[in-house]
Amino acid sequence: MAFKSEGADFRSQSHFTNEMSRFVGDEVASFSNNGTAAGAVDDMAEKAVRISYEKTKSKHKDIKAQRKDIASQIKTQEKFLKEEKAEYVKAKQELQDKKDMLEAKMKSQGASKEFKEEKAKIKEQERFLNDKASNIETKELKLNEKRAEKKDVKKKENKERKKQSAKLNVANMLKAKKGISNEVGGIGGVTGDAFEDGKSGLVGTFLQYINPFYYLKKLLAYLGSLLAPYVLIFATIAIVLVMIIALLFDALSPAIAVHDAIEKFVSNFTDDNTFVNTSLSEDKINEIIEKANCDETQEKVLRFALSKVGYPYSQDYRTSGNYYDCSSLAYYA
Numbered sequence: 001m002a003f004k005s006e007g008a009d010f011r012s013q014s015h016f017t018n019e020m021s022r023f024v025g026d027e028v029a030s031f032s033n034n035g036t037a038a039g040a041v042d043d044m045a046e047k048a049v050r051i052s053y054e055k056t057k058s059k060h061k062d063i064k065a066q067r068k069d070i071a072s073q074i075k076t077q078e079k080f081l082k083e084e085k086a087e088y089v090k091a092k093q094e095l096q097d098k099k100d101m102l103e104a105k106m107k108s109q110g111a112s113k114e115f116k117e118e119k120a121k122i123k124e125q126e127r128f129l130n131d132k133a134s135n136i137e138t139k140e141l142k143l144n145e146k147r148a149e150k151k152d153v154k155k156k157e158n159k160e161r162k163k164q165s166a167k168l169n170v171a172n173m174l175k176a177k178k179g180i181s182n183e184v185g186g187i188g189g190v191t192g193d194a195f196e197d198g199k200s201g202l203v204g205t206f207l208q209y210i211n212p213f214y215y216l217k218k219l220l221a222y223l224g225s226l227l228a229p230y231v232l233i234f235a236t237i238a239i240v241l242v243m244i245i246a247l248l249f250d251a252l253s254p255a256i257a258v259h260d261a262i263e264k265f266v267s268n269f270t271d272d273n274t275f276v277n278t279s280l281s282e283d284k285i286n287e288i289i290e291k292a293n294c295d296e297t298q299e300k301v302l303r304f305a306l307s308k309v310g311y312p313y314s315q316d317y318r319t320s321g322n323y324y325d326c327s328s329l330a331y332y333a
Contacts, residue, residue, distance in 0.1 A: 042178035046171050053167040060160035067153040074146050081139055088132055095125050280309050 099122050106115050280288075285306045289299055 042174050046174035046178060049167055049171040049174060053164060053171055056160055056164045056167055060157065060164050063153060063157045063160055067150060067157055070146060070150045070153060074143065074150060077139070077143050077146065081136065081143060084132075084136055084139075088129065088136060091125075091132075092129055095122065095129065098122060280306055 102115060102118055102122065106119075109115075285303060288306060289302055292298070292302060294302060
């Protein structure tokens, strides 16, 4: 569309060159963080493959758990089936022995009503054993179906494991290719340090996978994830025990203080669990007797008893003169 007005020419133009320049600039800017366009494509491809790898890994884990569950069921069924077979063989042998004994009796004594009833019971037991044998056969068929199912699941597990390994290898290959593309496409990542620059890209990937510490770190991380719940449980139990001990100590500390005070008080009067007060002097004994206002016999008893103050107590050695007991004080006085 165009029109003229007083010598001016107005035309609508599509500035293709400017638009193309802007588009190229935007595209280049979108790859600036990854070094080159090829490196960015490799990066996106690697991420996509790793996402697919994680999905395959999760699926492989589920199939593995399914296979373990089926194996556990088979083991349980085999155990019960083995016991049931042993019981069946034992019962069949006992029934056969009973049948042989009955036939021998019938030959020697003749067929009687009692023997006929017993023979009917044996036939009933035989029908029961036949049903049991049929039941065992059915269980064996189901067990074989479980074994076949386990084989199928095992095949699926191996298939998923191979896919998982292949996807991981592709992701690692794309990672190495991305490093090469970034190195070839530009020198933006060059630091000037020959040693550091030499460890980048494909060389860096190679060094990473031959470094034993790389696998050691992965192993330690795996072990840490396994042990973390148990460490947490142990720490929780330890904290609870410390709190309980602290509460008990706080509650029992007054009782301990009282016990220590009583023990200290008693220790003032005891030595090796035997009371040993200082013996009374003659003047002290006379003073006590004067205040007692007693006759001659009472004075002798009281004087003897007071003279034994501080002596150890013993019934076995009460006549030795160095010990006393309650009954001998008045007697020897």
